[in-house]
Structures are given as structure tokens and as C-alpha cells.
Amino acid sequence: MPKLIKFSLVAIWLFVSLAAHGATDTRIFRIAMTPAFLNDQHALLADWRAYLEVRLSRPVEFVQRDRYRDTMDLLQQQKVEFAWICDYPYVVLKKDVRLLAVALNEGKPTYRSYLIVPARDTQTHSVQDLRGGVFAYADPYSNTGYLVPRFEIKRSGADPATFFKRTFFTWSHRKVIDAVAAGLAQGAAVDSYVWDTLNKVRPDITAKTRIAWKSEDYGFPPLVAHKNVPEADFLRMQRVLMDMKNDREGRALLERLKLDGFIAGSPRLYDGVAEMMKLFSEP
């Protein structure tokens, strides 16, 4: 290829890409947030949003819903482009979404389910000890807050539907901790990341609870994008998230989120959830 043509092509490509880059894109990135983390830290969310807007050169909007099901609906109806959801909904929605990023919790892209009981209960060491009690679940689409304890009960040969005298949903991991701290529930299953974070922010609340049992590791609640999100947007968002640990502001935000950063992650992280789902004959 003559040198001139080669040069011209490069110049055109540069020009086009620069022009595309220079024009401010006004389409909003809508990111659904779930109570998979401490979603009542509104100031933190506002700062994070400002950070993302600068890095993406695009308006960003966080859409908060309490129930995982609502967030899943938002994704399926494409009312949001991205969402930070629990691992269980991710497995449920696997056909509609792509894995965008996974947060690093204490250096690993994993978390666990904690079985917590009131601090004065020193006898309970597994969910089996709570038979006939009052138990709090976070959300029926939560892995660590619903699926794990039920799986444990089922594995012991009991029927999760009748194992407890009374169960209820608080629709948030944070409130699950409250329910146990207040003595309303004799036990609850909670996202380890939420409990650990709360333990740093409000140790007075977590002091009223005791971790009676810890599950194995599961893939950390992933950030997902609807599969219809353009590849460029997908990559751009992924890049910004993964670069957060590389600048000062991003590190400050991560520090407040009690996370170590974001990685691209692998869907294989969530195979464990899929195993459990099979046991409950979910899809």
C-alpha cells in the first residue's frame, strides 16, 4: 500500500475517533443499585456518581431499589443499562446480562454468607441449632441472605419451608443485621461484605450480633450490563471501574466502599450458586 494512502487512512481514522471522542455524548448511563452493599450511604453514592460522570464524560444516574426482583425487572425491561446485583439474580438473569466487573473484597472477588445470631446467644453454631425459631432473610433473590441458609437446611434433610416457626424478609442485608440486633429474629443470614463494612462503620450495631457460622466463598455480587448495551459503552464503563484503584479519588471512594478495586471477573465465579439453584430446581 502506498505510503500516502496508509498515512491518509491513519489520519482519517484518527480524525474520526478524535471527533467521536470530542463530541459530548449526552446519553445517560443508568446504574441500578441494590442493597447488596450499604446502599443507605447516600453521600457516598453522590460522590461516586460525580466521579463516574467525570471519568465517563456522560451523565450517570443511580437507580435505587430495595428488592432484587425490582432491579431485575429494571434490567430486563432495559430501564437501566447497568446494575450492581447479587450473584443469585446474576445467575437467574444470565441470558440477558453480561458480567461487567467484580469487586475485590479483601483482595478476592468473593464473599460469604454469615449466619448471625443475637450476641447473647452463645449456643448456636449452625443453622440447624435454630430449628423452630424466628429467622430473618434478606431477599428471596439473595444468595447469601436466602439461598445459602435454605441450602444448608435442605442439606441436613429438613424442609426449609417448615424448619423455622416464622421467617420474614427485611429486603436488605443491612436491616437483617438490625433485626437480629433488636432481637426480633433469633437468627439471620447476611452478606459477609455488608456485615464487615457495617462492623467498621457502626460497630455498636454489629456488637449486638454474633457470627455463628460462615459459609464457603461465593462470587462477589457482580456489576452487570444488559446485553444490549453497546460494546463501546460496556468497555468504557468497565475501564473506568477497573481504573478506580489507579487514581487518588477512585481509591478514596473504594476506601469508603471498603473494597479493594474492580476486576473483569469470570462467570465461572458463580458456578457454586448455580449448583445450589439446581438443588432447589431453579433454572
Added chain:
Amino acid sequence: MRIFDLSLRFKLPLWGGALIVATALALSASFAVQTWDNLKQDLLKNAEDVGLTMARSLFPVMLHDEMWQAFEIVSLPFAANPESAFAESLIVIDSTRKVYVSSRPEAHPVLSPLVTLGREFNALDRELTLAPDAAIFVRDADAADRIFVAVPIASDGVRLGTLIVAYNKSLLWQRFSRLSNSAVWITLLVLGVLLPINAYWGRRMMEPMRLVTERISHIGSGELQALDPSIYPYRDEIGLLFIAYEKMLSELREKGEFEKEMVKSERMAAVGRLTASIAHEINNPLGGMLNAISTLKRHGSPDPVTQKTISLLQRGLAQIRETVAALLVEAKVKSRPLGASDLEDVRILVAPTAHKLGAELLWSVALPGALALPSTLVRQVLINLSLNAIAAAGRGGQVSVRALAGENQLVLVVENNGKSLLPEQLTRLFEPFTSFSEHGHGLGLWICYRIVTQLGGSIRAESNEELTRFTVLIPLEAINDANTTQNLPD
């Protein structure tokens, strides 16, 4: 001593104080009762308001079996400040009378039957009806520690459960004692101000009464103490009592004076009668003896010794007659009317004596003309008084004689600044033969007294450190009566 015998100075403040304390107690008690009632009404009203509001929002929550949301609703009043919460706990029970959720989940565990929560809940359970259209049920038993307000959680004839608002009476009591504490302090403050005022006022009111009482109780023993009217210058009953006391005192004094005068004049009259009868008894034989001596001198031819003796007898008897005559002063003596010259004669008569004794004589006489009074007698009185005064004034002394004729009386005033008369001298001054000097026979003032009283007048002597004064008052028109009705023994 009985309490009712206490002095009014103490009784009045005590009664006043008792009334003030009783009023304060009554007011405090009514305040306390009212406050307690109000607090309780407030509490029940608050319970019903809270209950109704919550029951409405609890209905859909229970319908969807959102237990956590129900917990969030019932713990809302306690979230901000557990201390300020009115209620002790909010409990939702379901239609089977089991705890659905409670604001105190540890005390009232989920799904525990209401009857297992304690004696009072047991009683509530028995009384509570769960009819869909039941009204708010209030259980406020006297013996119970808690007040319960049960609000149905119902809608459209369907009752899902009941919201029980439980109040601990100790909270009510705490609030009540906070309020009544301040009331008690205010009451004590008011009492602290009122009681001393009352005590001061009572004593002040009773002090004049006490003085009057003390003075009156001393009257019996003859002490007549005056009351200073400036102690109580007001015209209320106590002021009037002061005035009445003063009036009584002056009347008592007058009466005392009058009685003294009476005694004195009676004594004088008795002395008069006595001297008169003695004088008469002496006069009759005396006249005979003098006649006999006169006859003996004229017709007898006595030897010189007898002659000398007879003269001696005659002089002696003459002196007796003079004395007796002096005792028998007669007002009936006919005399010409009194003129200014008569009094001037007196001045001429006494002036040499004054000069001799070195006393100053101030003479001030103003008579408009002749007065219908016997000149001889008046002259006699004035001479006696003036000579007495000159003698009393002594060297360097001063004697003032004043005569003044008023419309219906003649006033004679004789003063001297000599030695004053003693009180006991003053009382017996006019009695015969009471002489206070070495000279004189003590009949001068007696004569004055006799003359003045026979003329219907009065003679008075007063004496203090500076001045001794004799005042003679002789009525002008009474002279005729005095002449005609003179019934003194003579």
C-alpha cells in the same frame, strides 16, 4: 395554758398561717389531681392518635405479611429518642392473639401468645374482644402497672389484628412528679413569702390592742397611763378604741379630781362647822368676860397690881376674840360695792412690805367700774394672798397680782416665783391653823377660803418649780344669792 388562751399576737398569725397553709395545700392538691388527670387524658389521647395512625398503616403491612415493615412502624416512636417516648411498648397481635411483632421483641417474642406475656397481659387478653367492628379498648386497672390501649387493625370489616399501646404508669408518675416538683417549689416559695408577711402583719395589728389591754388592766390599780395616738393613727376599730380609751381616761381623771375636790370640800365644811361651833361656844362667855372686865375697869378701883392684871386679861381676851372673829368670817357683812380704788388701796397697803422684803411687785388690775361684790371681803382676800406671796417670794423674788373682771366673774390671780409648795402642803393648804411659815397663825388662807366659798366662788392653788399661783374666781351675779341663801353655820 391552753392553745386558745394564747395571745392574739401569736394566735392571729397562727390562724392566718394555718389558713395560708391550708389554702396552699388545697390548691396544690387540686393542681395535683388535675395534673394527674390531664396527664392521663393526654396519654390516652396520644395513645389513641398514635394507635389509629399506626393501625391504618399496619393494615396493608399485615395483609402482605411484611413483618419487618410492621416492626419498623411500631419501633418508629422509639427510634429517635427512647427516653422521650410516651409509650413503654407497641405490640401488634394477630387474630389468634399471638404477638405478630412488638417494639420490644426480646420482651415480647414473635408468635408468643398474649397470655404468656405476664399477669397484666393475661388480664388484657381476657377482656379484649376481637370483633371486627370493636371500638378502641382501654384497660386502666387501678392495681395494674400498665395502661393498655388496644386499637383494632381493621379495614372494611376485616380485622387482621390489634395494636396494643402499653404505657407504664411509672412513666406517667415520673412526668407527674416532675411537674408536681416544680409546683411544690413554687408553693414553698409563696409560703416562704406569705408566712413572714402574715406573722409581721398579725403582730403589728395586735400590738396596739396589746397596749390598750395592758393599760386597761392597769386602771384597776389606779395607774392611768396615756396611750400615744401616733402608735396607731388610723381611724379603724383599733383607732376608735384608742380614742375611746383616751376619752375614758380623761373622764376617769376628771372623776378622780372631782372626788378629791368633794372630799376636800367636805372636810373643809366639817372643819368650818367645827370651828364655827367652837367659836360660838367661846364667843358667848368671851363677850361676858370682856363686859365684866370693862365694868370692873370702869367702876372698880383696883390696886395697881390688879389693874395690871386686868389689862393683861383684857389684852389676852381681845386676842382670843380676834382669833375667834377670824374663824368666823362673815360674808353677810354689809359693804359697799367693790371699786378699782379698793384694789389700789390694797396695793398701797402691801407695797411697803414688798419693798421691805426686797420682792418685786407687779400689779395689774383692770376693773371696768364698780362691781356688785363686798369690797371689804375682796380686799381681805387680796391682802392675804398678796402678803403670803410677798413672803414666799422673799428677797429678789417676784410677785404678780392680776385682777380681771369678766362678764360674769371676777378673776384674781396671785403668783410668786418663790419656793414651791409641796404636794402634801397643797392638799391641806386652806385648812385653819396650818401654817407653813414660822410667822402667822395659819388662818389667812382659811379666811380667804371661807370668804370665797361664801361668795359662791372658788379658790385654787397650784405650784410648780417656777411658779406658785393662787387663782380666785368669784361669780358676779351669784352675789345676791350668796347673801340670801348663806346657810353656812355662823
